[in-house]
Amino acid sequence: GEDVEQSLFLSVREGDSSVINCTYTDSSSTYLYWYKQEPGAGLQLLTYIFSNMDMKQDQRLTVLLNKKDKHLSLRIADTQTGDSAIYFCAESNGDSSYKLIFGSGTRLLVRP
Amino acid sequence: DAMVIQNPRYQVTQFGKPVTLSCSQTLNHNVMYWYQQKSSQAPKLLFHYYDKDFNNEADTPDNFQSRRPNTSFCFLDIRSPGLGDAAMYLCATSRAAGNYEQYFGPGTRLTVT
Numbered sequence: 001g002e003d004v005e006q007s008l009f010l011s012v013r014e015g016d017s018s019v020i021n022c023t024y025t026d027s028s029s030t031y032l033y034w035y036k037q038e039p040g041a042g043l044q045l046l047t048y049i050f051s052n053m054d055m056k057q058d059q060r061l062t063v064l065l066n067k068k069d070k071h072l073s074l075r076i077a078d079t080q081t082g083d084s085a086i087y088f089c090a091e092s093n094g095d096s097s098y099k100l101i102f103g104s105g106t107r108l109l110v111r112p
Numbered sequence: 113d114a115m116v117i118q119n120p121r122y123q124v125t126q127f128g129k130p131v132t133l134s135c136s137q138t139l140n141h142n143v144m145y146w147y148q149q150k151s152s153q154a155p156k157l158l159f160h161y162y163d164k165d166f167n168n169e170a171d172t173p174d175n176f177q178s179r180r181p182n183t184s185f186c187f188l189d190i191r192s193p194g195l196g197d198a199a200m201y202l203c204a205t206s207r208a209a210g211n212y213e214q215y216f217g218p219g220t221r222l223t224v225t
Contacts, residue, residue: 042118098143100157
């Protein structure tokens with residue numbers, strides 16, 4: 001079945017870049033998403049990438065997609081303490097685009 | 113601002129006592145979703161409505177029901193909450209086209225005593 005995997009934890013120093021990685025198994029994925037969840041809050045969509053793209057940049061965020069390896073990454077430039085949160089990777093596919101399959105989330109800790 | 117609102121933010125119920133969580137949206141989206149999220153886990157889709165069409169996930173327990181009386185509102189009913197149903201419940205909405213980008217509410221944290 002479909003599966004999305006992420007590493008559980010990442011710690012970086014304020015001002016450094018963070019790279020959060022995700023792998024997925026569904027080769028028919030249409031869109032891939034990155035969501036941010038702060039403690040006790042809902043999920044906030046950060047960015048998404050269509051499967052026929054290999055890169056998308058949005059201010060401090062850069063998404064890279066390697067479709068051959070089914071690998072997605074989110075790079076946050078100049079990481080700030082406010083970026084500390086859990087980051088979820090998610091995929092949807094053309095047959096059931098409404099349904100998101102989430103990874104287990106990566107907890108990002110930004111040290112001052 | 114257009115948004116997804118969930119009430120209450122925190123709900124305490126007793127074991128076996130029915131509880132209803134509510135969600136409303138001002139985005140006029142066709143699709144509304146309910147997710148269950150347990151601590152340190154990914155959100156798990158329970159069901160969704162595409163307009164008035166209800167779509168249940170295969171592994172959603174019968175204890176969980178939903179109602180959507182109109183476009184703006186959707187309710188999650190837990191008929192007989194067990195201790196294992198304590199979780200954060202997230203409502204989300206999306207258009208039924210394009211990238212199906214989902215907008216999430218802040219969630220309701222349910223405690224079962």
